Amino acid sequence: MKLDEYEVLLKNISIELNHFLVSRGASKDIAEDVVQDVFVKVLEMDLILPPDKIRPYMYKIAKTKYIDLNRREARLQKILQQYLIPQQKQTREPHTEDKSKKLQRIIQKLSPGDQEILKMKYIEGQSIDEIATNLKITSPGVKMRLYRLRKKIKKGFGES
Known part of the structure; x- marks a missing residue:
């Protein structure tokens, strides 16, 4: 062949x-x-x-x-809903509390634009094309920004 x-x-x-x-x-x-x-x-x-x-x-x-x-x-959706949508305080285990506070600090350090992209993708469930249209950027640009944001969050936790 x-x-x-x-x-x-x-x-x-x-x-x-x-x-x-x-x-x-x-x-x-x-x-x-x-x-x-x-x-x-x-x-x-x-x-x-x-x-x-x-x-x-x-x-x-x-x-x-x-x-x-x-x-x-699904894992990202759960994490982002927990920190980007105001909710009542829930009782958590101490170990989870430490990670939760760390993630909350990491997300709060992101720019408002980055937080908005995360919210649009993982909370509102918008597609890449919808986000690109709303933000007036290209679809590959949205994909790259989401990729970089996930890397920033992992880096904030000290993961490779």
Whole structure:
């Protein structure tokens, strides 16, 4: 199989994957992000899988990436709701209290614009395109800002 044919096969499978993820409940943006990650990973591999093995491999990677993304989003949603939406004080364990205060300080140190982006994405549930339209910036710009904000929050906790 020639390299051009292989890339066409990957492209066709990527389109199938996108439809598969959307049919399973993923938003169009999330599905496109997951498929892009899978496509790039397959293209960066040192070996070329045979045509009969590439489709199952790509589906498995896409499923895993989608599950991981949902878990991360759910965890971030919970954390951001806890600190960006005023709520009644809840009783927490002392260890959790320390982390909560630390996260609250980290989020408060962010600029109001950064806090707004986090709120729009994780509390209001707006898509990347909606945020981009509201803030009058590009979609990749929104993605990059969210990526950097997640890194800042992790760095504030001392995680790599």
